[in-house]
Amino acid sequence: MTIGNTIKQLRLTHNLSQEVLAEQLGVSRQTISNWENDRTVPALDYMKKLSEEYQLSLDQLLHLETNGRGKAKLSKRLLFYLSFLFGFLFLLPFSESSLSALVLFFTAVVIVLASWDLARLLFKEVVLWHSRRKKF
Known part of the structure; x- marks a missing residue:
């Protein structure tokens, strides 16, 4: 699963629109769309904000957990x-x-x-x- 797919899945799970998430992160809706379609990758600052927004650690957000x-x-x-x-x-x-x-x-x-x-x-x-x- 790509970072973009993860961001989109988490956004939909939390019933957020791209506009609302963009407003919470301080970016444009097009930026969120670019992330979700894997055209661009969020900067580390935004990854940190996303992990705080979804109450996940960065390794969970990036699927770095080993799960045993x-x-x-x-x-x-x-x-x-x-x-x-x-x-x-x-x-x-x-x-x-x-x-x-x-x-x-x-x-x-x-x-x-x-x-x-x-x-x-x-x-x-x-x-x-x-x-x-x-x-x-």
Whole structure:
């Protein structure tokens, strides 16, 4: 769903005309029409006003809420990285020295990539949590 579709759906749900919403936000009716038809995107100031008008956080307005899907994605990634790591660690004691060094190198690469990916996901969760906390 696009931002324009979301704005239109919320406006209709709250029984507002484009003129009334435009007046509340301090823009023209044509601006609201352009937003709803995805010709333009509202500036951040207007997105904030829209979220206040509809009593939503910005991430809810922009459909950034994970609704639990982010946690499932996090656990799948964690399981993948851990299985990959344990697979390499299992091979480490049974291999030749040159192969052992290669396995150790790939293990280090996987650890770095997993740490980076998990840190990025954790940062996203913290940002979402902080935006929800500011709402209240």
